[in-house]
Amino acid sequence: MSNVAIAVDLGGTNVRCSVIDDAGRVAFDARQSSDAAEGVDAVISRIARMIDAAATDQQIGASVAVGVAAPGPLDPQRGIVRYAPNLPGWDEVPLRDRLEELTGREILLGNDANVQALGEFHFGAAQGVRDLVYVALGTGFGGGVISDGKLIDGAGGLGAELGHTTVNIAGPRCTCGALGCVEAYCSGWAIARHGQMLAGTDRSPALAAAAAAGEVDARAVADAAEDGDAAAAAIIQQAGLALGAALGNFVNIFNPQMIVIGGGLAEIGTPLLEPAEATLKQFALHDMLDGVELRRSRLGTRTGLFGAAALVLKR
Template sequence: MAFAIGIDLGGTHLRAALVDREGEILAHERIRTEAHEGAEAVVGRITQLINAMIAAANGETIIGAGIAAPGPLNPFTGTVITMPNLPGWENFPIRERIAAHVPFPVVLGNDANLAAVGEWLFGGGRGMQNMIYVTISTGVGGGVICDGRLLLGHNGFAAEVGHMVLDPHGFAPATATPAGSWEALASGTFLAYHAAEAMRAGTETVLNQLTTPDAVTTHHLDLAAQQGDELAIRLIENAGFWSGIAFVNLLHMFSPEAIFVGGGVSNLGDRLLNPARAEITKRALPGYRNVPIHQTKMGDNLGVLGAAAYAFSSVEFA
């Protein structure tokens, strides 16, 4: 039996899993990233996790390790260009640093891209040749499987779907997120921003009973919407509308068999996705209207599963 190791590099936690070819997790471990100690210290913790997974494999073959990390990064050179939430990672050769300590190949990929690979090889996209995974969370990211391959593009920067500009006159956040982009119009960050602004402006809303403007999240919006709160319903449906516009663009551009949606905002379920589906019905050409939009069922393990899947695919489909 052969295994791959998946590593999910997050700002708060590092997660590792030992995964077989069917996507079954045989061992799993999580430790704190302690990013404030710097990149080399984090590499040491990743190596520690890999060694723990090697021990768990009990002598069985490990074909490689995949590392899922937030971008921007270059998967071809194995270099992190920068990580906004982790200091000291500018042009950091993480693949080279880790590969020096382990006896098998190491691959690096954008976390949203690798989530797409995980959904494709181990999840709802199994057996498909063309599919898209989108995560709608703090930001919006994604990955595209095109003709049985992960689409990477020049320097591995492909499929930054959240930065697609949908409304050229749209909201302009005071961040690196482009004005009027999908991320600016529908991510959890900006849903919470608009909810907080409305609360501070004195809007009558159930949210005032659930939380404060400084602490409001999409979970609170969900709870308020369940109680018929007009503000929460309007904000969620608006995010669904813009997500539908984005889906129409993706459908026409890549012609997938299905689109899978994950991330915290996707937990809003049909409140978010039904308005999106309505826009597809309204705006997509006939040949694209019946492409299903699914909420992923992969759960919190998608990061490590995607990283392991990328390790498998890098070896088997090279």
């Protein structure tokens, strides 16, 4: 039998659990709602039951460890989720120890975006790449950096919060309290917020219509842009410009071989990524730009699961 790991990806909406071997084969794939409203204990119990079910289904012995990707900021050394904006009530939760007690297995815990970077590095678009910048465009803007083959997570394991780097000291307020973070332009919540503000004006007939039909989210803004609504298109373009400037910063800091862009928001595609790539070329130093390749994630929504498996299989 090949070397396997149980992989868990805990998000604000869903918990996923797979069994993945060191060749990247997925042998089990379960998904349940996170149901965070039920409380921390209920979510942890649910994760433990999913782990047990995966082990039973795949006849996996008790010595096989579990990799867990969880929202941050978290302390990977102590195994504690410090807080999680998308999981109400999560405050200094010792997730590793709790899951070890419930499952009897060794648990390895990592910040979701850092774990996703490991997924791309070991199983995805960045295999063989020693210097990688990974960005996850979702509700927020996550990031993970691999330098000379090693994840950069800093003294307390809290890095690399790439989304909370400013590209405009006079820019819009971010959820973190700072101004002009790239996340305040290029994330699901930021695009939605801009769209909601425009929907209340006479600038965007498409977004006003979307607001009348329901909530204006990032998808609604992208759809309005695709349908030719100029104001909505400008939101997406501005998100792309900010993304490109941030990527330029990361190139100049890390001199990477590759940038991988993942996350659901990247599905917007060309209207977001074309201005990003053009702006990246304006902001990155040419010596470094020449050596860097820009790619989309190949692992889709499983990036975190592959990375969680890598925590175990590639430690």
